[in-house]
Amino acid sequence: MSYFYVVKKTFESKIFYFKEMFLDNISLVFSGLFAIFIGIYLNNVNPVFSSLNELLIYYFFGNGILNLFQRGNVVREIERDVINGNLNVHFVKPYDFIVFKLVKYYTHKLFKVIINISIFFILINMFQATFMPLDMVLRAILIIPAAIIFMILNTSVFCFLSLMIEKIGRLHQTYGMLGYFIGGGLVSAKYFPNFIKFLPQYFYFGAPLEYILNGVFENFGLFIIYTIILIVLNLVVRKIVYSRLETNG
């Protein structure tokens, strides 16, 4: 089966339901807007951004893109399939299950990102800020995929753990939200105590956003160590789960 076909079909269905998707995104845009408002307020009281433009770029990437991926990622989709016994549908088909899921899921997300970015641009214009230096765009292109991969590795450990006890808990959701609230997604991580810079969640919100703005990736060594640990944990836990897997038959 051609993965291009999956991309094409997913895009077609998204275009068919464009209005629904657009409206569905409104609450997401508002949550980004709330974050911008609280960011502006806090920055007036205790400035951590040098200009309004810098602040808006921070929230554009944090709430417009990273938070979108944080709100549910492909591992959770796979978890649901495993719990519901839907995996056997995929196992008998001539394509790689994980690649298929990744292609389908991220085509869907890409569409949401495009809508979100468009709406965000309108909002940014409402605040009348100039937008956006090329070096920041290049740094964003470099770091955002890495942040998303780290995010998936991080969440998937919790998903696989909940599969080990054969229950869908919300532990990984709590864990993900921790990233948004104090990892520097909701407001800049600079407002929180320094210890949060050692949490894994900081590396898919605060650290990449700082890198985009200033070109400095704080605690890079720790980021590499966490990545290695997460890869090993993922492999071990995944192996245990798959060895115990039963189809719904």
Add this chain to the structure above:
Amino acid sequence: MANYFLKYCEINLKRMVEFRLNFLFDIITMFLVNLLFYGSILYLAYSNNGFGEFSFNDIIMSVTIMQLAFIVGIGFFRGMDTLQSSIITGEFDKILVRPINSYFHILISEVNLKIIGEIVSLIILLFLNNPINIPFILVFGIFSAVIFNLSLLLFQCIPFFTDMNNEIDFFDLVLGFSNYPPSIFNSFMKFLGFFIFPGLMISFGPIMILKNPSFAYVYFGFIAILITAFVIVFNLGLKRYRSAGY
């Protein structure tokens, strides 16, 4: 009525304890989610000496009122969340043929007992408040729950007229507004947050009454408008409703 309500609770409890570990997991994690969320908002309020005209104590009170309204609304009257889908699928027929009036069944047809996690976080929040304010919080928490339920129900009545689901996540928008202090918003956003997606009215309306008693006219006037609007819209909707067998 009380018998019906208890029966609904019993049915829901039986359904949930079929999957005990899952039930326990949900309770614990929802408690953690709440703790995290309110913890981060309260931390920001504490480290900035409140937000504008709202002191740290005002923020704790508003968060507690919001949590109480949310528990009453979503925990014990969860049925309001399903009105829209029941209209679309025609399942609303079942409600119309039941004894006692349909308002009652819409509200209590689903009781979400996983709310226990939120109740624990509410108790913690109540302890953080000044004890003198607790009666005020309990009373206005109930009024805010009325606003929460009525605004959500009003929005859920739209499919009576459009025959299709509302795509906008009204619930998320109301909750979103309720979590932030009005002082961070401009006047347009304040208007949206107080009157269109009334999250600010739910969480900060009572605090505004404390600061400026004349705001009580706006708060209770808004409740009266919501009740009137809901009764009118619901009854008009019922006249238009076509059952599943149509």
